[in-house]
Every structure is written in C-alpha cells, then in structure tokens.
Amino acid sequence: xxxxxxxxxxxxxxxxxxxxxxxxxxxxxxxxxxxxxxxxxxxxxxxxxxxxxxxxxxxxxxxxxxxxxxxxxxxxxxxxxxxxxxxxxxxxxxxxxxxxxxxxxxxxxxxxxxxxxxxxxxxxxxxxxxxxxxxxxxxxxxxxxxxxxxxxxxxxxxxxxxxxxxxxxxxxxxxxxxxxxxxxxxxxxxxxxxxxxxxxxxxxxxxxxxxxxxxxxxxxxxxxxxxxxxxxxxxxxxxxxxxxxxxxxxxxxxxxxxxxxxxxxxxxxxxxxxxxxxxxxxxxxxxxxxxxxxxxxxxxxxxxxxxxxxxxxxxxxxxxxxxxxxxxxxxxxxxxxxxxxxxxxxxxxxxxxxxxxxxxxxxxxxxxxxxxx
Amino acid sequence: xxxxxxxxxxxxxxxxxxxxxxxxxxxxxxxxxxxxxxxxxxxxxxxxxxxxxxxxxxxxxxxxxxxxxxxxxxxxxxxxxxxxxxx
Numbered sequence: 146x147x148x149x150x151x152x153x154x155x156x157x158x159x160x161x162x163x164x165x166x167x168x169x170x171x172x173x174x175x176x177x178x179x180x181x182x183x184x185x186x187x188x189x190x191x192x193x194x195x196x197x198x199x200x201x202x203x204x205x206x207x208x209x210x211x212x213x214x215x216x217x218x219x220x221x222x223x224x225x226x227x228x229x230x231x232x233x234x235x236x237x238x239x240x241x242x243x244x245x246x247x248x249x250x251x252x253x254x255x256x257x258x259x260x261x262x263x264x265x266x267x268x269x270x271x272x273x274x275x276x277x278x279x280x281x282x283x284x285x286x287x288x289x290x291x292x293x294x295x296x297x298x299x300x301x302x303x304x305x306x307x308x309x310x311x312x313x314x315x316x317x318x319x320x321x322x323x324x325x326x327x328x329x330x331x332x333x334x335x336x337x338x339x340x341x342x343x344x345x346x347x348x349x350x351x352x353x354x355x356x357x358x359x360x361x362x363x364x365x366x367x368x369x370x371x372x373x374x375x376x377x378x379x380x381x382x383x384x385x386x387x388x389x390x391x392x393x394x395x396x397x398x399x400x401x402x403x404x405x406x407x408x409x410x411x412x413x414x415x416x417x418x419x420x421x422x423x424x425x426x427x428x429x430x431x432x433x434x435x436x437x438x439x440x441x442x443x444x445x446x447x448x449x450x451x452x453x454x455x456x457x458x459x460x461x462x463x464x465x466x467x468x469x470x471x472x473x474x475x476x477x478x479x480x481x482x483x484x485x486x487x488x489x490x491x492x493x494x495x496x497x498x499x500x501x502x503x504x505x506x507x508x509x510x511x512x513x514x515x516x517x518x
Numbered sequence: 519x520x521x522x523x524x525x526x527x528x529x530x531x532x533x534x535x536x537x538x539x540x541x542x543x544x545x546x547x548x549x550x551x552x553x554x555x556x557x558x559x560x561x562x563x564x565x566x567x568x569x570x571x572x573x574x575x576x577x578x579x580x581x582x583x584x585x586x587x588x589x590x591x592x593x594x595x596x597x598x599x600x601x602x603x604x605x
Contacts, residue, residue, distance in 0.1 A: 165558035168588045176585035178563050186585075 149190035149214030150174065155205040156183050163203035171196050183208070190217065245273045246306045253310035258293055262308060265290060275301055283308075323361035323374050326517045328352045332381035335513060342375030352381065358517045379517035382491060384509050387479030389472045391465050391504045396458055400430070403455040410438065411447040426455040465504045469497075476508035488512040523554065540572040545602060550586075551578060551595040559588070567595055577603045 176186040251259035280299040287297045296311040342359040359375040410418035438446035495508040523542045541555035561568035568577045583597035
C-alpha cells in the first residue's frame with residue numbers, strides 16, 4: 146500500500162529475454178504472464194524513466210502504465226483537489242478581507258487637517274472589521290476633538306472608510322474684513338435706526354442702488370476707529386418703474402399653420418441622405434436643429450431636421466387712444482412683478498411720453514421698505 | 519550481516535565450500551521459491567518457470583506461479599510449487 150510502484154503492461158515476443166535484460170538494471174516485481182505476448186510487471190516509482198527506455202530497447206510495446214501507492218495517491222489527490230482547495234482558500238481569504246476596512250479616506254478639509262483626522266481615526270479604531278466599527282461613535286469623536294470641523298459624516302463604502310468633513314465657518318464678527326451696507330434699491334430714505342457702524346446717509350436723502358448706507362466702523366470719543374459689522378434698519382420710499390410701448394403703425398408676422406420638415410442624415414459635415422422638398426411658401430420662417438443618431442462616437446452620424454413655417458405679414462394701424470387703458474395696465478403689471486410679497490404700495494402714478502408714431506407709458510409704484518438689510 | 523545460506527554452509531565442515539558458490543534455492547512450504555545465482559529466466563508462465571544456473575538449468579512446475587521479484591541474480595517465485603527439477 147505504501148510502496149510506490151508503477152505497473153507496466155507490455156506486449157511483444159521473447160519476453161523472457163527482455164525481462165532478463167531489464168532485471169540487470171531495474172528490480173522487477175510481481176511479473177505475471179497473461180499469455181504468450183502479453184504480461185505485466187511492477188517497478189519502483191524511481192525507476193520509471195529508466196524502465197521506459199529499457200522496454201523500448203528490448204523491442205516491447207508498452208500497452209498501459211498505471212500507478213499505485215500512498216505517495217502517488219497523495220500526489221494525485223493533491224493535483225486533483227488542489228484547484229478546488231485553491232478556490233476554497235481564495236474564497237475564504239476574500240470573505241475575510243471583504244469584511245475588513247483597508248483604507249481610510251478623508252474628504253472636505255485642508256490636506257493637513259485631513260491627515261490629522263485620518264491619524265486620529267486610525268488610532269481610535271478598535272479593529273479593522275467592519276462589524277466592529279461604529280460610524281456614529283467616530284462622528285462624535287471627530288466632532289469633539291477637532292474644532293475646525295462643524296459637521297462630519299462617516300460611512301463604510303466597500304472596503305474604505307469615508308470621512309466627509311464640513312469645515313467650520315468663522316462668523317463675520319471674527320473675521321478681519323467687514324463690508325459696508327449698500328442700498329439694494331433706488332429711493333428716498335424715510336427712517337433710519339442705526340444699530341452698529343457709521344451712517345453715510347440721512348433721512349430725506351435720495352439714494353441709488355449700490356450707494357453706501359452704513360460704513361463698517363465706529364469712532365469713539367478719543368477718535369479711535371474700531372472695525373465693526375455694520376447693522377441698521379434703513380427704510381426708504383422705493384420707486385419701481387416699468388414701461389409699455391405702443392406704435393401707431395407696425396408690421397406683424399403670424400404663422401399660417403402650414404409647415405413642412407426636411408430631414409438630412411449627416412456623417413460629420415457630409416450629407417449622406419436627404420429627404421427634402423422645395424419651399425413653396427412666399428414668406429416663411431426656418432427652425433432647424435441637429436441631434437446625434439447614435440450614442441457612441443464611433444460613427445458621427447447626425448440627423449438634421451429643418452422645419453419651414455409659412456407666415457403672413459400684416460400692416461397694422463391703430464390709434465393709441467383705443468388701447469391706452471390696456472397699455473397702462475400692461476405697464477403696471479410689469480412693475481408689479483418687481484414687488485415683493487409683503488411690500489405695501491404707498492402710491493402709483495404714470496405718465497405718457499409721445500414720439501414719432503410711438504407712445505410710451507411709464508408706470509411707477511412707490512413702496513416703503515428696508516433697503517439696508 | 520546474517521546470511522541464511524552462509525549459516526547453513528558453515529554447518530558442514532568436511533566439504534569444500536567453493537563448490538557451494540554456484541546457486542542457492544530455497545523452497546518455503548511449496549508456496550515460495552527463492553533463488554540466488556540464476557543466470558536469466560528462460561520460460562515464464564503460470565505453470566512453468568525455468569531459469570538458467572551455472573552449468574545447468576532449473577525448471578519449476580506449479581500452479582498460479584508469479585515472479586514476485588526479479589533482479590540481476592535473484593528471483594522470488596510465488597504460487598503452488600509442485601516440482602523443482604535441476605538439469
């Protein structure tokens with residue numbers, strides 16, 4: 146059982162002579178004569194190579210070779226089951242490492258800060274197994290230990306621990322650069338409540354959009370200037386205007402509803418197919434667009450569609466007095482668009498200017514609002 | 519090293535030992551035949567095995583004879599050994 150032997154089945158004449166010659170070099174075991182031409186015998190595993198040459202030299206034909214023995218079976222089993230064992234070992238290895246966090250990534254901060262957080266997390270992770278990592282705890286620990294972090298989210302994605310930092314923003318008062326309050330509207334100042342800073346305007350002043358209302362500093366009795374964040378409530382009558390025009394004579398084009406579309410297929414700029422027809426409209430508008438026929442870039446095929454709309458042109462002569470109310474309403478409507486939801490209208494007025502064949506209605510709405518927010 | 523044949527030879531004192539160096543055959547219960555000093559097998563079958571010895575030939579007859587081991591000068595025969603003839 147433990148002996149490693151190879152059984153040769155051989156075929157040929159005069160086997161006794163061949164056997165004698167072989168046995169001079171190699172020890173032969175369990176020789177059995179099956180018939181005059183066929184026989185089988187065993188040799189030790191180590192003699193395999195030599196015996197093959199000897200058998201051939203003796204003019205015998207090897208019919209079959211078979212193996213037996215513990216070490217041979219072990220080797221065979223290893224080869225046969227080696228692949229399966231390899232797959233199983235790989236699978237186990239994969240499963241184990243799949244459950245591990247192998248990389249820590251920190252996003253959202255300066256590189257030095259990220260590095261600092263990364264080292265901190267590395268030191269404070271109990272284990273690399275995903276199941277042992279509490280992302281909630283890590284978030285709390287990072288928030289508590291780093292002032293520059295205002296909020297943080299920690300997540301395990303694949304085999305990476307992703308830490309997303311939101312850096313804390315310093316309030317304006319703590320910064321060096323204070324900005325003045327500027328007017329957001331045109332208007333006349335009606336009321337000022339200064340909280341902090343230095344006023345640059347007075348009640349009754351007319352200001353335009355962009356004018357400085359409050360400067361970002363204060364001066365004490367000694368004349369020392371302190372930079373501060375300006376704060377104030379500055380109310381003003383704000384004028385919101387819009388216009389509507391009317392022409393006594395104008396030409397108006399309208400679509401009749403007749404149209405047709407020409408289609409062309411392009412390869413790059415080259416037209417490779419077209420289905421076009423002649424334009425029979427006297428007057429028309431053209432609308433054209435091109436789209437890719439394929440989603441890949443291998444063939445740059447494009448489809449170009451050109452639509453021709455028939456139009457008709459009319460000369461329109463109208464009297465301003467007939468449409469005056471409509472134009473005033475139109476101008477008012479345009480002005481109302483600029484009003485905000487809670488604005489209170491103080492007054493409304495309009496005036497009409499007249500040019501060569503043209504009337505312009507200017508509509509102004511006056512409202513009172515805080516312009517220094 | 520112990521040698522079975524040498525032990526037997528040493529038991530005989532009034533004989534020239536050089537005359538005993540040609541070949542040795544031992545038959546174990548008619549089931550095994552061990553041979554030292556053969557000069558090559560001449561017949562091999564399940565019923566007959568013959569081999570040359572110095573100045574002669576040995577023919578073994580039996581049933582289910584198997585050449586259990588064969589080297590340059592020894593052989594071990596297994597099976598039912600009915601007759602061993604030396605010519």
